[in-house]
Amino acid sequence: MALFGNKIIGIILLILLVIRLLALRNVGLLVMTIGVSLGFIVTSTSINSKLKVDLPDQLENQVLKVYPDMVKTNGASFSYIGKLTGDAHKFVFYGRFKTQQQKRQLLESNEPILLRISGKVVDFNPATNVNQFDMRQYYHHQKIARAVVVDEIDSLGPSPQLTMVDRIHRLRCQFNHYCETLPKTLQIYAMGLISGSRQTDFFDEMTGVKKLGLLHVFSISGMHVYYFLAILNQFLAWLPLSKYGKAGIELVCIAAYFIFSGGSPGLFRAVVMAVIAISNRLLQIRLSRLDIWSLCLMINLFLMPEAMFLMGVQLSYGLSLGLIVSDGLSYVKQTVLLNLLTLPILLYHVYEWHLLSVAVNIIVLPLFGKVIFPLVIFGVIAGKVLPMMVLPVEFGLKAFNDGLNWISTLPGLITFGKPSLVIVIAMLLLTFCLVLKKVNHKRLMIGLCGLYVGTFLVIHFPLTGEITMFDIGQGDSFLVRTPMNRSVTLIDTGGKVDFSTQSWQRGVKNYQAKRLSINYLKSIGVSRIDYLCVSHQDADHCGDLPAYIQEMQIGTILIPLGMDKNPNFMKRIEGRHRATRVLPVNDEMRVNGLPLSIYHPYEPGLGENHDSMVLGATIGGLSWLFTGDLDRPGELDTISRHPELHSDVLKVGHHGSKTASDPQFVAHIKPKIALISAGRNNRYHHPNVETLETLKQSGVMVYNTQTQGMVRYVYHHNSGHFETTLNEHEGNL
Template structure:
């Protein structure tokens, strides 16, 4: 709009307005409107591509086109047997699966700043999930299309990579076919921490290499420029499908195609014009994709390369890192101080050495497995170096800046990039000041909070006092696993990484003063290893006697030696803990009746956290602390009938009850008897099943409740 105002051209303004009207009409026509309808007992037959099946233990997930609603849907299922699993994952041909199950809208994120799967897929025009109940028939597709063949080639390529040494396999699949297996992120920790994952995402660099190799082959075959251009265009479309067809790759493929077409038609197009036209095409094809981090980085860095093309390599790299930094902070919340230096060294090395080495390793593997060993050594040394540097001190948990601040950061960086060195000194000072003020604002908030995370069937709470003077976690959540055969076991992952830990980083927290574990059950402390790995912890406070429990002690195996483990009972007073310990009073193994009961006053309200304490334990606690009263209670054992004794609830007189329980859980928590008890006492219930994450945000003695899936629940005066 600023550009149009400065041009003062009626022609360009009219053209832009007309194109904008067409664009808005097109988006309104092609974007699906969310309809909260659940279709049960749906029967259909879907085509599943072998390279698109993601397997984890006895579960699998795939994206396929639904013949019922004529658009892509995410399909989830459990393998019914090992033989069925083998039949599906070992087929090199596309399969026709006759299925029945339940189709529903993709669930939204239920915690603040949690990765929102619904948004992620809606940006790609995918709106529904299908939970497969049974697979009735499995048949291979006999009549193959060109797209089917491309998917089969990708599957065979990935199978070939499975036989390569580990590091070469990860690099080959990540850089060529775009497939990241379950061990990708565990092996690439250094690349993640140093902000280098973008070079492992198939993008413009990979398309450039692909077209360069193709051009040289076609030249050797003596094919003319016109026919070379046509072949390149066809191969670009095939490569887009082969490499996974990600929205981030669409920019590189479309831009390369536009340049090839312009050369074919005999007119010269500047890089900036090609990028601008690519953005217009992208907005018509996938308008919401511009909200995705990969797409933002793709366009931002492509524009940055064009704008800084005449600069020295050092200045260009610094400015490109500055350009990507606000985007990374908005989505990932942290940045390593060594990332700039590593980028300066790694980017040229990667393009000139690592990527070609991966290509040679793939070719050598076709000849002899021994020839790939030197390639594996080099790649392993490179990857270990990145991981070693990534472990060095320097990771800054910045937090999530507001969108308007991100736009200001990007705007100032672009001004610095475009204008001459002499004219940008003031802008550099403003930009540095903006980063500093934002950092201080995030890390020293004037308000405090008590938050109940939605961790499904489990417990996890955050208590944070104003200015982050004290940060306490009560329980970590975690998954309860039952006896499984070997083939049913999936990769170990901690949901805390994407829920509670992710939230902590988004508000600038990298250090926890206290982690209080109520008892040994996995749904209360199963994700403790993730906290130990990701954050600095001063104290871990557990019920007396639980330090003798081998199962729990195993969860502490990776803790920092400086982290103190404190077994406590109700006679302990822990300095720096903003809570009083009311239970246990005897040593135990850490079972439900040994649960740690904690109470404190925040924002003018008294709070009580009871873990999974049973009814007998509740009455024992009242006997030892007869004057115990509270305004807010965390209902014991997720609302089970084994807790919340009516006499206990009546005597402590809570006004608000918090229940943390999983949706559609097998235990049917919360129990109707417990809800009746709470209703009889006129206690307002906030349940993660309906509200998602619940926060009480306070300042001094005033505060208000807010929930992720609802509105503010009223103010406490």
């Protein structure tokens, strides 16, 4: 923690460790701990130094070995983690297939393929929004420092010489391709539970598994390793082998299973513990289960120290330790305590928790072990030997999965928000004390409940408000949230324009709002938007509206007058809840409760740029104006109809395009600060030089998502301050 994460918390934990060691007064243990710590520091420093990759910015005709089972695709886009021939460093390779035949040639192959590639070596983008998934950090934790954007691909054919690892990947490819011939639900369960593969639409089909906290079941881990070894031991019991021969076969097979199941960091813990347990049994060392867990943790810290920051690894170690310390409790008590142990980790990473998850886990976990897992294995085998039994298996699995999906729609999903790391550690320590029964049980429960309730109240009823410009690339999305969350208003949702021309290029629709703006809202405990204002119909302003409809409660959707007659837009909101009302507005309307005034449009339209909704307000001691993509004639019409209109902060129209920000309009509004939301290296070259010059001549200070990421104005009463996620130099990506 002190080396790779929060240094203050790391130092505090280190001090506690030292105090504990001194209290034990065991010189041997103290010396061993110091030795292990020094070794850890040396190896960690060595690992970090090896991550520094000195490569040219452009790669030409480099050879890459690709395992088709490890390639992730969505439409024409692909990504792959691998190594260039002759290089020891791992990279993430991104690119797009040029033809459908090129895509098929790679994905339909079972053999490892050699590709000749050319492309650019780039750094990972930093997280540009608060609480956004940090890709740079995520891959750094897995010893991957840089990425390659692939421009050209040329297949050199199958790899001529196959290693044992190659053969295992070939077997995994064959298994996955076979699973793709099975019915949909059986296919998802077989690939998820046996080979550890998830298709692009996994989370769309498995909404119940995600919301009810059952993802750990589909992350190949201890349960799956236990099943694998149980099946293997049944076969080995029939063979006349010595205990050393059986142990040798177990160790070889478990290593092969690690590769076959995808080799995730979370699985590494389960495999290493299994290897230590087999060695312990064979050599009669008499290590306890806690000793085995501790030794596994030490090995993990030496080989992959930063993997401990990954949620899957944290859950894996937390659950396995919980099983050890809660041994002897009844099944129900143990399941409840294990859920309490994982709860702080889940809240820190995903911010939500379903009240029914404990009950569902109590029922589903034994059902999974005794019914679902065997049923999946039977279904996979039946596909080859008893095809008529596949449909009954599919029916049973689909009924089970539909049941989980239905339960997840019941009331009880709590958007808790993101607790601080200090609070998470406190929650975990109190829960472990509860399991170990070291202090008064009743007082401990009261203290733990008080910590959860207090944290919830602090997150959900903040004393400050905010106006936030999300960094969603080429598009607009703004949040207006008042103190104590009395009112939450969103202006536009952002969204990407899809330029794909053929169906095979499009793939599954991924709404970026789910990982950016919606993710941020959930992290601050917001699950309901009172007013969602759509400035106009363009995809970069409302393309992600369906994601908000799926993920959030929405009170009212405000649209420019006449846009309700636009069938393309109305199709976007057809999945809205029946309690969500759609309200077309013009500049003469006042919407009760909306903390903004409407200044445009003044006549009906279909939602084109010139129909953009213009909103303004005085909040936190500053006046604000949001203009959507309103063009210059519209700007001049607006100040003509509202000559009193002035603003301290102007959301620059149309992402800084020269079609907006008329000098006369800017001079009339007299802004002190301008907000520009535009994508990095966008094809439109926004913001335009002419617009920037107009703002400069008027002495306007500019905040731009391209260079500063998310921009927040945090206020209390009539004073506030601006915060940016990136420094200027970090945003120039």
